[in-house]
Amino acid sequence: MVSRNKNIVRAILIASYLVIIALIVSGISALFGYLNTGADRSAMLHTEIKKTEQYTPKIVWTPLTNEGRPIDKNNLNALEHDYLDAWYVKHVAYKTNTTAGIKDYYTDSARLNLYDMIALNTDENITIESTTLEHHPTLEFFSEDGQLAVLTDNDVVEYKRVFQDVNMILETTEISTYKIVMLLEDGFWRIRHLVKTATEDYNVEHKTISTTNLNIQGINYYPQATPWDMFGDSFSKDTIAKDFKIIKDAGLNTVRVFVQYEDFGKANINNTKLDKLKQTLDAAETAQLDVIVTLFDFYGNYDVLDWTLNMRHAETIVSSLKNHNALVGWDIKNEPNLDFESRGKTTVMAWLNTMINLVKSIDDQHPVTIGWSNTQSATLLKDKLDFISFHYYEELDDLDAAIKTLQTEIPNKALVMGEFGESSYDGFWNPFGSSDDDQADYHKKAQAIIATNNLQYVSWTLYDFSKIPKEVVGRLPWRKNAQKQFGFIDKNGAKKASFKYISQ
Amino acid sequence: MRLKHIYILLLGLIVLSSYTTIQDNEITLDIKLLTTQTEFEAGSTIVLKFSTSEGIRPKLYCSSSYGSTVVTPSNEGTTLSYSIPKNISKKTGQVHWKLLNDATSLSGQFKIVPIQEVVSMETYIGPPSIEAGGTDYTMLVVIPTDSLDNALPDNTTVDAKHQFLLNETSDAILTKNSIAYKNIYSEEKSGRMLISSESKNTNSKEFTITVFPAIPTNFKISALRPHNYADGNQVTTFETSIIKDKQNNVVSDGTYVSFYITNEKSNSLKTSGTTINGVATAKMIHPDYETQWSIKAYVDGMAESDVITLDYNKVIEDFEMSFSKNNRVITVGPLQSFMKQMIPDGLLVKLLVYKDDVLLETLHKTSIDGFVNFNLNPNSIKNDIYKIVITTAGLEKTVNALQLW
Numbered sequence: 001m002v003s004r005n006k007n008i009v010r011a012i013l014i015a016s017y018l019v020i021i022a023l024i025v026s027g028i029s030a031l032f033g034y035l036n037t038g039a040d041r042s043a044m045l046h047t048e049i050k051k052t053e054q055y056t057p058k059i060v061w062t063p064l065t066n067e068g069r070p071i072d073k074n075n076l077n078a079l080e081h082d083y084l085d086a087w088y089v090k091h092v093a094y095k096t097n098t099t100a101g102i103k104d105y106y107t108d109s110a111r112l113n114l115y116d117m118i119a120l121n122t123d124e125n126i127t128i129e130s131t132t133l134e135h136h137p138t139l140e141f142f143s144e145d146g147q148l149a150v151l152t153d154n155d156v157v158e159y160k161r162v163f164q165d166v167n168m169i170l171e172t173t174e175i176s177t178y179k180i181v182m183l184l185e186d187g188f189w190r191i192r193h194l195v196k197t198a199t200e201d202y203n204v205e206h207k208t209i210s211t212t213n214l215n216i217q218g219i220n221y222y223p224q225a226t227p228w229d230m231f232g233d234s235f236s237k238d239t240i241a242k243d244f245k246i247i248k249d250a251g252l253n254t255v256r257v258f259v260q261y262e263d264f265g266k267a268n269i270n271n272t273k274l275d276k277l278k279q280t281l282d283a284a285e286t287a288q289l290d291v292i293v294t295l296f297d298f299y300g301n302y303d304v305l306d307w308t309l310n311m312r313h314a315e316t317i318v319s320s321l322k323n324h325n326a327l328v329g330w331d332i333k334n335e336p337n338l339d340f341e342s343r344g345k346t347t348v349m350a351w352l353n354t355m356i357n358l359v360k361s362i363d364d365q366h367p368v369t370i371g372w373s374n375t376q377s378a379t380l381l382k383d384k385l386d387f388i389s390f391h392y393y394e395e396l397d398d399l400d401a402a403i404k405t406l407q408t409e410i411p412n413k414a415l416v417m418g419e420f421g422e423s424s425y426d427g428f429w430n431p432f433g434s435s436d437d438d439q440a441d442y443h444k445k446a447q448a449i450i451a452t453n454n455l456q457y458v459s460w461t462l463y464d465f466s467k468i469p470k471e472v473v474g475r476l477p478w479r480k481n482a483q484k485q486f487g488f489i490d491k492n493g494a495k496k497a498s499f500k501y502i503s504q
Numbered sequence: 505m506r507l508k509h510i511y512i513l514l515l516g517l518i519v520l521s522s523y524t525t526i527q528d529n530e531i532t533l534d535i536k537l538l539t540t541q542t543e544f545e546a547g548s549t550i551v552l553k554f555s556t557s558e559g560i561r562p563k564l565y566c567s568s569s570y571g572s573t574v575v576t577p578s579n580e581g582t583t584l585s586y587s588i589p590k591n592i593s594k595k596t597g598q599v600h601w602k603l604l605n606d607a608t609s610l611s612g613q614f615k616i617v618p619i620q621e622v623v624s625m626e627t628y629i630g631p632p633s634i635e636a637g638g639t640d641y642t643m644l645v646v647i648p649t650d651s652l653d654n655a656l657p658d659n660t661t662v663d664a665k666h667q668f669l670l671n672e673t674s675d676a677i678l679t680k681n682s683i684a685y686k687n688i689y690s691e692e693k694s695g696r697m698l699i700s701s702e703s704k705n706t707n708s709k710e711f712t713i714t715v716f717p718a719i720p721t722n723f724k725i726s727a728l729r730p731h732n733y734a735d736g737n738q739v740t741t742f743e744t745s746i747i748k749d750k751q752n753n754v755v756s757d758g759t760y761v762s763f764y765i766t767n768e769k770s771n772s773l774k775t776s777g778t779t780i781n782g783v784a785t786a787k788m789i790h791p792d793y794e795t796q797w798s799i800k801a802y803v804d805g806m807a808e809s810d811v812i813t814l815d816y817n818k819v820i821e822d823f824e825m826s827f828s829k830n831n832r833v834i835t836v837g838p839l840q841s842f843m844k845q846m847i848p849d850g851l852l853v854k855l856l857v858y859k860d861d862v863l864l865e866t867l868h869k870t871s872i873d874g875f876v877n878f879n880l881n882p883n884s885i886k887n888d889i890y891k892i893v894i895t896t897a898g899l900e901k902t903v904n905a906l907q908l909w
Contacts, residue, residue: 068643068685094571109653116591117571126574140681144643145630150681162565164574169604170565176598178569181647181655181682183628193647193655193682196569196597199613 055088056267057308058315059135062154066139069146076139079149079182082189087132090114091305094128097121107183107190126164129304133157133311133354146184153178157202159354161304161346168346175202206360209367211387211414216328216456217503218254218292219247220419224463224489228472230257231264231276240280243462244287246489251503254328255284256292256418256458259317261299267309269316277317281326290328292418292458293321294371295355297334298471302343302351310351311358322363329366330359331418335373335391337380349380356384371418375402382410389418389458396445403453414456420446421460424496425485429478440497443488447501459502463487534558535603535610538583542614546596546652550588550614554603557582562605568616569597574604592616596654618654625649625662625701625708633714634690636753641689642713647682648703655682656703663702668715669693690715694753717753720807725763725799727814729790734816734897735841736792737848742775744801744809746782754782755803763801767791792851793898794818820847820897830909832882836894837875846874851896858891871896880908 059080064071071079086105093102097118102111121127134157141150154177162170176199181192223243226234247255257280264273277293284291295314321327332355339348352370359368367386372378378390388410392399406415422442426433434442443459450457464487473479488499538553552564556579564575564586573592577584592599596618602611626647634640644664648656662684665674668691677684688699694717701708729740742763747755761784765773777786784801791797795816801809819841826835834855839847851871855878857864865884869876876896887909893902 090571113570113591113595117573120573120589120591121571124574124576128572130572141683141685143628143630143645143685144641144687145628147630148628148645148683150683152681160567160572162572162574164563169563169574170602172565172602174567174600176600179681194569195595195655195682196567196599199567199598199600201611 053267053309055084055091055131055305055308056312057084057087057132057135058311059084059137062136062138064139066142068142069144071139071142071149075142075146079139079151079189080137083137083151083180083182083191084135086189086191088305091130091132093118094121094130095305097127104188105190107185107192110191110194113194124164126162128160128162130158130160131304131307133159133308148184149182149189151178151180151182152197153180159304159307159350161350171346171350173202174199176200204357204361206357206364206384208384209365209386211367214328214367214387214414214416214456216254216290216292216416216458217252218256218290218458219252219488219502220458220461221247221255221257222461222463222465224465224487224491224493227463227465227467228258228260228469229263230280231273235276235279237279237283241283241286244283244289247462248287248289250488250499252289254290254292254458256294256331258294258297258334260297261295261310261313263298264313264317267312269313274317274320278321278324281321281324285324285326289326291324291326292329292331292369293317293327294331294334295359296332299333300339300343302339302347304347304350307351307354310355314355314358315362318359318362322366327366329387330363330368331389332356332359332368332370334371336370337377338373352381353384356381369416369418375406378406378415379409382413385413387414387416389416391419392417393420396442396449399446399449400453403449403455407453416456416458417450418458419460420457421486423482423485424464424498425482427481429481433482436497440501443498443501447504451504459488460486462489464490464496466491535562535584535605537610537612542612544593544614544616545620546616546618546650546654547594550593550616552586552588552601552614554584554586554610555582556584560605562603564601565604566592566599566601568592568599569595594652594654618656619650619652620656620704621650622648622656622660622704622706623651624653625703625706627701627708627711629699629711629713632712633716635718636690636692636694636715636749636751637718638689638691641687642697642699643685643687644699644701644711645683645685646677646679646701646703646708648679648684648706655679658682660684660703664688664699665701666697666699668697669695688713692751692753694749694751694756717755718749718751720747720755720759720803721750722807723747723801723809725801725809725812727799727812729814731842732815732817733819733842734791734794735819735847736790736851736897738790739787740790740814741785741787742777742799742801743785744779744783747779747784747803747807748782755779757781759784759803761786761801761803763788763799765797765799767795767797769795791816795898817842818898820899823896823899823901825894825901825903827906831906832880832908834878834880834892834894835875836878836896837871839871839874839876839896847871847897849873853894853896856893856895857885858893859888861891864890882908 089101089105093099099115102114136154138152140152156176158174160172161168177197179195179197182189183192222230223239226232264270281291332352336348336352356368369385369387369389372390375390378388382388422434422439424434424436424439426435464485468480468483473483488496488502490496534557536555538555544550561577575586577586596616598613598615600613626649628645631642634642646662648660658680660679662677663674664677664686666688677686694715697713697715699711724745725742727740727742730738744761757780759779762776763786775786775788777784797814798811800811820839823836823839836853839851841847849872853869853876855867867878889905889907891904892906
């Protein structure tokens with residue numbers, strides 16, 4: 001008995017000894033391993049180029065006929081790059097009343113003028129948020145030794161918001177002409193002289209596009225497997241074509257799709273994604289469906305200095321799709337009025353205004369709208385938009401009245417209910433939610449109201465989804481789960497009761 | 505009855521007209537710009553005055569070349585005065601202003617023009633060196649500026665002056681887009697060109713442009729040597745003629761000239777020198793055997809010389825050799841030069857040891873006091889009969905059977 005106990009003690013001792021040794025060895029090896037890791041050799045010289053695009057206003061050079069030496073493409077690019085950077089640092093300086101970056105892009109004597117202005121505005125507590133939207137430079141002169149250049153920048157469209165004591169006191173867009181003398185110093189093209197030779201207020205008026213032929217009876221579309229990630233790696237034209245056939249067969253004529261700003265590459269559009277978007281439109285054309293393309297989805301910055309990037313984004317997409325037969329209209333932004341609180345109404349409205357102008361300047365054939373999240377906001381920008389769309393997730397009983405009000409306020413434009421629907425979720429998180437039958441009833445009633453008011457509509461949505469990204473409704477499970485079951489077709493591909501009322 | 509109608513009509517008109525005037529008053533505030541001047545000289549005090557009947561004091565936004573700001577008025581009775589900040593009034597350009605008032609949208613512009621004086625001549629010139637010959641040029645760019653660092657308006661006259669040798673030239677040029685520029689061409693001669701400019705009695709400082717000679721043209725070479733013997737000791741000096749460009753300018757000092765020497769065996773030697781006052785010199789030690797050199801010089805890629813040939817004569821007609829210490833010590837000499845003098849130390853003598861026509865060993869030695877001693881080491885060359893060959897100064901002597909013991 002004694003020897004048995006002794007053996008057990010021995011075994012425990014030996015085992016514990018082994019464990020301790022193993023722990024020490026692994027500890028030392030981990031430490032050794034850690035000390036042996038370090039910077040990657042290739043990163044030693046910091047040779048990687050960290051260049052991000054921050055400022056990309058539209059710049060159109062007049063054909064080169066400058067005096068002095070003919071300029072080559074490299075020099076012209078360097079000049080353009082530094083010239084735009086000079087504008088950018090100026091915008092930042094006046095926005096923050098700091099001088100960072102100015103000395104890189106303005107010569108010793110020129111920068112004093114900016115410093116003076118910053119000092120003055122600091123004293124008066126004035127800040128200016130500004131950006132330029134367009135430049136039309138002409139190279140007037142390039143010196144023989146390549147160190148001096150003279151430009152005339154015609155019709156520079158400048159947007160400004162002036163704040164004093166935190167209150168916005170002026171919002172203005174001006175169009176000006178500048179004469180600029182630039183010097184090449186320390187490898188930077190720096191502004192030496194800057195003279196504004198002409199300036200006036202700028203009001204661009206684009207004609208509204210007639211929408212009398214518009215007859216939207218549609219549905220918001222995401223593929224069932226990849227909601228909010230329609231143009232990712234699992235993009236399949238076949239799936240989309242099949243879905244479009246279901247939609248067409250259900251008696252609808254339009255789909256509304258979403259282009260996510262960051263997903264599509266911000267200012268530098270990802271061509272693969274753009275191509276997938278084109279394929280989607282091709283599929284719609286084959287299925288004889290029209291497409292409303294919603295731009296800037298998941299974008300929420302609206303900062304004035306971000307505008308030029310937004311504009312390049314929209315410009316690429318709009319110009320490459322504007323001739324597509326399936327395109328029926330542009331939705332500038334989904335529910336921007338929800339950002340009024342966090343970003344400021346003026347900021348968001350100015351951004352929308354600019355983007356409407358931009359889209360209209362590129363595409364003068366297709367109507368433009370904004371998918372307001374409720375009927376109260378739908379009157380905003382009503383004169384600029386070609387048709388009005390609003391989303392409706394409130395009580396159906398109030399819908400009729402809301403439409404009537406809108407019709408009196410906006411008598412001359414087509415009204416489209418861009419999103420509406422009801423979730424059939426009545427599970428754990430919301431046991432008293434609607435059932436499939438309730439949902440069917442909802443759509444039946446909604447279609448009746450639509451019919452009496454002669455309203456155009458785009459319902460939410462074709463499918464029930466199994467996963468919802470947190471960016472859509474947040475992380476709360478009762479919201480997520482509700483969002484999963486707005487579809488007319490359930491997870492298993494079976495048509496729900498509501499499918500009967502998908503169209504009129 | 506009729507009077508009554510007319511009365512009512514008149515009354516109606518009066519009521520109606522008074523109503524419309526009241527309406528007018530309500531819509532527009534009575535603010536008017538009093539200042540009529542729309543062009544100001546830079547640096548002057550600019551005050552925009554407005555008449556107002558109301559007690560309101562709207563702010564004034566103004567935007568100039570370099571930036572924008574907001575001005576708060578001061579009022580004396582019914583006049584609102586906005587004094588434009590100095591940093592806006594001192595820079596030229598169009599200034600846009602706007603009254604910040606909800607009821608009125610009064611806006612306007614004025615222009616700030618440069619002071620009609622030139623305080624500094626901002627001058628840029630380049631390239632700093634050009635080539636003679638009249639095709640190459642340098643560019644003078646002048647920006648006349650006033651005391652507040654504003655460029656003067658277009659069509660301001662600038663005198664571009666330059667001096668070169670005996671010529672002093674002055675050309676009137678006009679500014680355009682703030683700058684005036686002129687291409688200044690080189691002349692036939694090389695040298696230094698001095699450039700300056702003047703506008704409205706203000707002169708720039710002096711700038712110097714170096715006019716370098718153009719590329720060299722072909723040239724001649726000559727050689728100088730103490731004697732024409734191939735003694736392997738004296739040095740031959742090669743010299744170019746004065747190298748000039750096509751305008752007869754002596755090429756820049758330091759122009760690199762390479763001399764290529766080819767001997768009768770088609771072996772090449774190379775030496776080089778750089779020019780001083782157009783002449784480059786280079787040296788090469790004499791060969792130690794009779795041969796003929798042909799020499800040609802190049803300024804690489806630009807110019808070349810003619811070919812000269814030099815003959816080097818034999819210095820040693822013949823030499824003696826003697827054997828001692830079991831024939832293991834071979835003494836070569838006396839080696840006598842062209843005047844029977846002992847050849848200067850350092851002449852190379854070569855000894856080759858053959859056995860059955862197989863080369864066993866080569867020994868090199870240089871002469872001292874006209875003699876060379878070879879020691880055939882018994883460790884490497886055993887006692888036997890060998891063939892030995894001795895060569896020096898292009899001569900060769902053979903001993904066919906040399907017994908070593």
